[in-house]
Amino acid sequence: MTQEIYSPGLEGVIAGETEVCSVEQGGLFYRGYSISDLAQHSTFEETAYLVLHGELPDKAQLQEFRRVLDEHRALPKPMVEILRQIPRTTNAMAVLRSATSAVGHFDPVPGEDRSAWHHRTIHLISRIGSLITTWQRIKHGQDPLAPKPGLTHAEQILYMLRGEIPDPEAARLLDLTLILYMEHEFNASTFVARVTASTLSDLISCVVGGIGALKGPLHGGANEEAMEMLQQFDSADQARQWTLDTIASKGKIMGFGHRVYKHGDHRAHILEARMRALAARLGETKWLGIYDAVKNTMDQEKHIFPNLDYPCGLTYYLLKLPIEIYTPLFVASRVVGWCAHAIEQHFNNRIIRPRSRYTGYANRPYIPLVQRGIAD
Numbered sequence: 001m002t003q004e005i006y007s008p009g010l011e012g013v014i015a016g017e018t019e020v021c022s023v024e025q026g027g028l029f030y031r032g033y034s035i036s037d038l039a040q041h042s043t044f045e046e047t048a049y050l051v052l053h054g055e056l057p058d059k060a061q062l063q064e065f066r067r068v069l070d071e072h073r074a075l076p077k078p079m080v081e082i083l084r085q086i087p088r089t090t091n092a093m094a095v096l097r098s099a100t101s102a103v104g105h106f107d108p109v110p111g112e113d114r115s116a117w118h119h120r121t122i123h124l125i126s127r128i129g130s131l132i133t134t135w136q137r138i139k140h141g142q143d144p145l146a147p148k149p150g151l152t153h154a155e156q157i158l159y160m161l162r163g164e165i166p167d168p169e170a171a172r173l174l175d176l177t178l179i180l181y182m183e184h185e186f187n188a189s190t191f192v193a194r195v196t197a198s199t200l201s202d203l204i205s206c207v208v209g210g211i212g213a214l215k216g217p218l219h220g221g222a223n224e225e226a227m228e229m230l231q232q233f234d235s236a237d238q239a240r241q242w243t244l245d246t247i248a249s250k251g252k253i254m255g256f257g258h259r260v261y262k263h264g265d266h267r268a269h270i271l272e273a274r275m276r277a278l279a280a281r282l283g284e285t286k287w288l289g290i291y292d293a294v295k296n297t298m299d300q301e302k303h304i305f306p307n308l309d310y311p312c313g314l315t316y317y318l319l320k321l322p323i324e325i326y327t328p329l330f331v332a333s334r335v336v337g338w339c340a341h342a343i344e345q346h347f348n349n350r351i352i353r354p355r356s357r358y359t360g361y362a363n364r365p366y367i368p369l370v371q372r373g374i375a376d
């Protein structure tokens with residue numbers, strides 16, 4: 001008999017092995033490469049190739065990867081029609097969840113071997129970017145834009161949103177957030193993807209499950225909530241007082257805290273420095289003051305630090321991206337991690353099936369319907 005171990009929220013539980021990524025107090029590594037090195041030297045495409053294949057690409061491999069991404073950016077026509085039918089008030093993550101499921105029906109890749117799963121992943125990366133931008137345009141009464149081959153993934157997202165070749169600095173910063181968001185071992189949404197893969201279900205189901213989990217405010221939804229929180233304030237003083245009141249009433253402040261990182265999130269440090277540089281370039285001080293007021297108060301009062309979602313919210317805001325796509329942009333990146341994990345699980349599988357500790361009634365006698373309830 002196996003020994004019963006119970007840890008609420010599976011805290012500290014090793015639920016499987018992975019070669020994709022390691023999350024440690026002192027660092028974050030994708031396939032053995034530190035996140036600081038990747039953030040400084042790599043691009044979304046190179047990093048995605050690394051996470052999926054285990055090695056950085058050479059020039060030809062990268063060129064081919066980018067070619068396949070470009071080849072699949074245009075959505076199948078019926079998909080655009082499906083998006084047009086969805087009520088425009090629908091939450092963008094809910095739309096992306098349904099649309100990702102639907103776009104799977106237009107998957108041109110036959111078969112279920114490892115190479116088919118890899119190809120399907122590249123199509124998903126491409127198409128998820130296009131689903132996000134196409135939905136945004138439809139929602140706001142604009143015609144969807146065709147992709148422009150040759151742009152990077154980040155440039156393409158900005159182009160298909162706005163119809164202009166983006167400013168290189170803005171595209172590079174979006175690219176950085178996509179690198180930082182790409183992979184984080186057994187976080188909640190990746191675990192959902194792995195559990196789904198472990199039943200030998202299909203890749204699209206793994207990704208759709210991941211989107212559903214990421215939508216929650218305790219996970220990816222926090223980048224939108226963090227910015228909405230900052231938007232309530234007109235001044236740093238107001239932000240500081242609200243933070244003190246929220247702490248006193250034991251409320252949660254979005255964009256802070258982490259299950260693993262207890263002394264700060266490396267990704268947040270990397271992005272915050274770049275966000276400050278952007279704010280300085282824009283001459284922006286109001287939002288930084290409010291940002292710092294919440295951050296410093298959380299540090300002084302609780303010793304709880306920002307996770308990546310906190311600086312990401314303000315970074316996207318300064319890039320003038322609509323708040324409703326902050327979490328979908330997280331999907332545009334994390335889809336790489338989900339697929340890498342789903343592939344790892346699928347091709348070296350044992351079904352994930354833990355146990356629960358029962359806390360309900362003991363065995364009770366069945367009472368026939370005629371004897372239940374008192375009818376006058």
Ligand SMILES: CC(C)(COP(=O)(O)OP(=O)(O)OC[C@H]1O[C@@H](n2cnc3c(N)ncnc32)[C@H](O)[C@@H]1OP(=O)(O)O)[C@@H](O)C(=O)NCCC(=O)NCCS
Pocket residue numbers: 009217218219220222251252253254255256257258259260304307308309
């Ligand atoms: C990320 C998160 C879900 C981790 O949850 P967890 O590992 O279960 O953390 P815990 O709830 O054990 O946190 C320990 C203590 O810190 C507090 N805490 C953690 N995050 C907090 C936050 N964002 N705001 C206020 N208090 C927080 C908890 O209330 C708890 O306090 P207590 O000991 O007095 O009960 C949690 O920090 C959170 O809800 N953060 C806000 C949402 C968010 O930013 N999510 C993105 C994650 S990358």
